[in-house]
Each structure stands twice: as C-alpha cells, then as structure tokens.
Amino acid sequence: MPVILTLTMNPALDVTVEADRVQPTDKIRCRAERYDAGGGGVNVARFAHAMGADVLAVLTVGGPTGKHVVELIDAASVPNVPVAVQGITRQSLTVNEGATGQQYRFVLPGPVLTAGEQRRCLDLLADAAAPADFVVASGSLxxxxxxxxxxxxxDICRGRNARLVVDTSGGGLTQLTSGVFLLKPSVRELRECVGRPLDCETEQVAAARGLIDAGRAEVVVVSLGAEGVLVVTARESSRLSAMPVTAVSGVGAGDALVAGVVVGLARGWPLPTAVRYGIAAATAKLGTPGTSAFSRAEVDCLFDGFDVTVGR
Structure with missing residues (x-):
C-alpha cells in the first residue's frame, strides 16, 4: 500500500522552451522544447518516487494533454489513478530567455470541474487514504x-488517520480551518493568507503560529526562496538556510521541498531532519531542466555534505 498519496486537482502538461529574447509583437522562435508531467501533487509524487518512497498519484485528466500527462507519469513508473474529466487538462509554458537568463512562466487556469467529477475525486480519496501514512494535497484548485x-x-484524512500536507494558495489556503498536519506556504502565500505585509521574520513566525493556534495546522513550513525555510510549531521556530546552487530552473522547487520533507517524515525522521532533506531535494531540483526529476543519489549527497545553518 502507498505510504504517500498525492492529490492533484489541476495537473498540467509542463512545456519548457528556450528563446533568444522575449518581446512583444514579434514572433518568438522557440527551441529545445521538453514536456513534463506537472501540477503540484504530480510533481511531489514523481520526486518522492525518485527518492525511493512508495507513492500513489491521484489526478484529474481530460483530453489529449491529460493523456500525455498520464503517459509521462507511466514512463517514470509512478503508480497513478487518473480521474477522467470532461474538460481538457491545461498546459503550462516556461520560456528561458537566453539574452538575459530570465525565466518566464505562463500558467493557464485549467478545466472547469463538475460537481460529479469533484465527488469522484473525494470518493476515490476516501478509499485510498486509509492505508496511506501521508496525503499531500498540492497545487491550485x-x-x-x-x-x-x-x-x-x-475532513476525509482526519477520519482515515492519514496525516495531511497541504501546499496551495488563494481560497484553497484561506478556507482551511482544521485537520492539516503540515501546511507549506511560500512567504507570499502566507502574507496573502493573513492579510499583513510580514516584513520580518518575527512577523512571519507570528503569522504561522497564529494559524497553528487557531487549529488550522500542526506545523507550518514557510519557503523563503534564497533565504531558506522557516519551520514553526506550537512551541518552537527555526530558520534553515538554503543551499548555494546555480539554478537551471526554479519550476517545481517548492514541490521538491514538500516531497523531501514528507519522505523524511515517512522514514520516521524528526521534523528538522526531514526539512533538511526537503531543502536538499529542492536544491537538486534547481539543477534540473524544466520540471524533470533528480536522482536519490543527488539528494542524499547534498543532504550528507551540506551543514544547514539554523537560526532561531
């Protein structure tokens, strides 16, 4: 049975290309295109699988792009359960501009899901969550x-004794009221969730602890980009530094962080160690093109060879 189950309500076919320069009006001639299965939970499943975890990816799929996404997941040997929907699975486009080294990301909203399609996802989750140690609900709605x-x-995970990890934004984040084991917002998402600027670490810790005190989550892990990761529980908080790396692509780094943390927790590691493993996974992801996966050996090497600075 899967240790880690991921739920992706809005997967994507991630298309990555290179172009000399991105500018208005002119045709942008692209090259070096690559295609990856994407969407938060799909990425978490692929990355956790690469790190040796037992996973099951549950995702909605529709149309030719949905079929392509499933083919790519199958090619990576990641167990999955597609939930057919009438709409067409979205595409996301990333353009790497050669002249500046900048990366442009174009994200589509995704198909409209009917009430029946949503119920099928929840019913399948209810059946599959019972044997799972962790459920990761990740990505936009x-x-x-x-x-x-x-x-x-x-509510379903609480009834099945599965620990829920959520990484989302917007209403999907603000409407969470209880039952989350670990919440993973970026600092921008945390700011939007609480409606305050959060200009310093003290304010960020206070905002995260406010969510914990309100019973919305037991643990909040805030990704700070190049400044590292903030880990907050009811009693403690710490900031772990990022690892230095020359980034090839930032797409999916947050998903790799989540995957590494959950894999570490599934192995029975304490939270700080699991978060260190997540940072190693995110660093490995930054070194790969598109949203392609990394190897477990790369993550383990980074994990073993870098002394993460801890601030309190």
Missing part, C-alpha cells in the same frame, strides 16, 4: 471547485 475543497479533503 481549477475553475468550478469551491475554495473549501481542501477542507473537505482534510
């Missing part, structure tokens, strides 16, 4: 899905 959908997921 597509059109037609109520903002409290992830709270309904939390």
């Amino acid at each position: 597509p059109p037609g899905v109520a903002p409290d959908f992830y709270q309904r997921v939390a």
Whole structure:
C-alpha cells in the first residue's frame, strides 16, 4: 500500500522552451522544447518516487494533454489513478530567455470541474487514504471547485488517520480551518493568507503560529526562496538556510521541498531532519531542466555534505 498519496486537482502538461529574447509583437522562435508531467501533487509524487518512497498519484485528466500527462507519469513508473474529466487538462509554458537568463512562466487556469467529477475525486480519496501514512494535497484548485475543497479533503484524512500536507494558495489556503498536519506556504502565500505585509521574520513566525493556534495546522513550513525555510510549531521556530546552487530552473522547487520533507517524515525522521532533506531535494531540483526529476543519489549527497545553518 502507498505510504504517500498525492492529490492533484489541476495537473498540467509542463512545456519548457528556450528563446533568444522575449518581446512583444514579434514572433518568438522557440527551441529545445521538453514536456513534463506537472501540477503540484504530480510533481511531489514523481520526486518522492525518485527518492525511493512508495507513492500513489491521484489526478484529474481530460483530453489529449491529460493523456500525455498520464503517459509521462507511466514512463517514470509512478503508480497513478487518473480521474477522467470532461474538460481538457491545461498546459503550462516556461520560456528561458537566453539574452538575459530570465525565466518566464505562463500558467493557464485549467478545466472547469463538475460537481460529479469533484465527488469522484473525494470518493476515490476516501478509499485510498486509509492505508496511506501521508496525503499531500498540492497545487491550485481549477475553475468550478469551491475554495473549501481542501477542507473537505482534510475532513476525509482526519477520519482515515492519514496525516495531511497541504501546499496551495488563494481560497484553497484561506478556507482551511482544521485537520492539516503540515501546511507549506511560500512567504507570499502566507502574507496573502493573513492579510499583513510580514516584513520580518518575527512577523512571519507570528503569522504561522497564529494559524497553528487557531487549529488550522500542526506545523507550518514557510519557503523563503534564497533565504531558506522557516519551520514553526506550537512551541518552537527555526530558520534553515538554503543551499548555494546555480539554478537551471526554479519550476517545481517548492514541490521538491514538500516531497523531501514528507519522505523524511515517512522514514520516521524528526521534523528538522526531514526539512533538511526537503531543502536538499529542492536544491537538486534547481539543477534540473524544466520540471524533470533528480536522482536519490543527488539528494542524499547534498543532504550528507551540506551543514544547514539554523537560526532561531
């Protein structure tokens, strides 16, 4: 049975290309295109699988792009359960500009999901969550899905004794009220969730602890980009530094962080150690093109060879 189950309500076919320069009006001639299965939970499943974890990816799929996404997941030997929907699975486009080294990301909203399609996802989750140690609900909610959908997921996981990890934004984040084991917002998402600027670490810790005190999550892990990761529980907080790396692509780094943390926790590691493993996974991901996966050996090497600075 899977140790880690991921739920992706809005997967994507990630298309990555290179172009000399991105500018208006002119045709942008692209090259070196690559295609990856994407969307938060799909990425977490692929990355956790690469690190040796037992996973099961549950995702909605529709149309030719949905079929392509499943083919790519199958090619990576990641166990998956597609939930067929009437709409067409979205594409996401990343353009790497050669002249400046900048990366441009174009993200589509995704298909509208009917009430019946949403119920099928929840029913399947209810059946599959019982044997899972962790459920990871990750990514945006597509059109037609109520903002409290992830709270309904939390209620199911609580009834199945599965620990829920959520990485989302917007209404999917603000409508969570209880039942989340670990919440992983970026600092921008945390700022939007609490409606305050959060200009310093003290304010960020206070905002994260406010979510914990309100019973919305037990642990909050805030990704700070180049400044590292903030880990907050009811009693403690710490900031772990990022690892130095020359980034090839930042797409999927947050998903790799989540995957590494959950894999570490599934191995029975204490939270600080699991977060260190997540940072190693995110660093490995930054060194790969598109949203391609890395190897477990790369993550283990980074994990063993870098002394993460801890601030309190």
